[in-house]
Amino acid sequence: xxxxxxxxxxxxxxxxxxxxxxxxxxxxxxxxxxxxxxxxxxxxxxxxxxxxxxxxxxxxxxxxxxxxxxxxxxxxxxxxxxxxxxxxxxxxxxxxxxxxxxxxxxxxxxxxxxxxxxxxxxxxxxxxxxxxxxxxxxxxxxxxxxxxxxxxxxxxxxxxxxxxxxxxxxxxxxxxxxxxxxxxxxxxxxxxxxxxxxxxxxxxxxxxxxxxxxxxxxxxxxxx
Numbered sequence: 001x002x003x004x005x006x007x008x009x010x011x012x013x014x015x016x017x018x019x020x021x022x023x024x025x026x027x028x029x030x031x032x033x034x035x036x037x038x039x040x041x042x043x044x045x046x047x048x049x050x051x052x053x054x055x056x057x058x059x060x061x062x063x064x065x066x067x068x069x070x071x072x073x074x075x076x077x078x079x080x081x082x083x084x085x086x087x088x089x090x091x092x093x094x095x096x097x098x099x100x101x102x103x104x105x106x107x108x109x110x111x112x113x114x115x116x117x118x119x120x121x122x123x124x125x126x127x128x129x130x131x132x133x134x135x136x137x138x139x140x141x142x143x144x145x146x147x148x149x150x151x152x153x154x155x156x157x158x159x160x161x162x163x164x165x166x167x168x169x170x171x172x173x174x175x176x177x178x179x180x181x182x183x184x185x186x187x188x189x190x191x192x193x194x195x196x197x198x199x200x201x202x203x204x205x206x207x208x209x210x211x212x213x214x215x216x217x218x219x220x221x222x223x224x
Contacts, residue, residue: 147175
């Protein structure tokens with residue numbers, strides 16, 4: 001019977017199974033660790049206070065950020081914002097026949113889900129034949145989605161045909177291309193001058209104008 005010799009464990013096997021001995025930290029490393037722990041104890045409370053402060057101040061920071069935005073472009077609106085008011089607003093839209101119109105104002109303030117109060121509003125509409133009508137006033141109320149605007153205070157309407165009308169209040173349906181007034185209106189144009197006590201009705205973006213109530217017409221070249 002032959003007995004096989006037991007396998008010998010070489011030096012390499014002993015090195016593989018021997019536990020690693022970690023070197024002890026030096027005095028410099030111990031001092032550095034102590035400094036890190038001391039600074040961490042000092043800085044952590046400060047960081048916690050700053051974090052809580054930033055959370056509490058976030059709504060105010062967000063409001064200031066929104067107020068400082070330079071421009072807004074949303075849903076056909078361009079404007080500058082400052083102190084909760086829209087400045088130099090410009091609204092774009094099209095009427096029922098896909099003809100463009102523009103409403104601008106020096107200031108705008110949202111007064112409800114639909115109502116927008118305007119300061120120094122101006123309206124500019126263009127007809128299919130290229131003619132245009134322009135209106136301006138001291139104040140106005142604009143319902144953007146419906147395309148409705150009421151203008152008040154020294155309202156002036158211009159037609160590129162040379163007709164100018166002045167009154168104190170005008171109701172405009174920009175989508176339908178009509179405007180009307182029920183208060184005295186003064187009109188001037190190539191024909192002469194006209195004063196209508198009952199106001200006027202403007203349709204088809206100014207291509208047709210009807211004056212209402214007692215009126216006084218003075219044609220050019222005639223005498224009163």
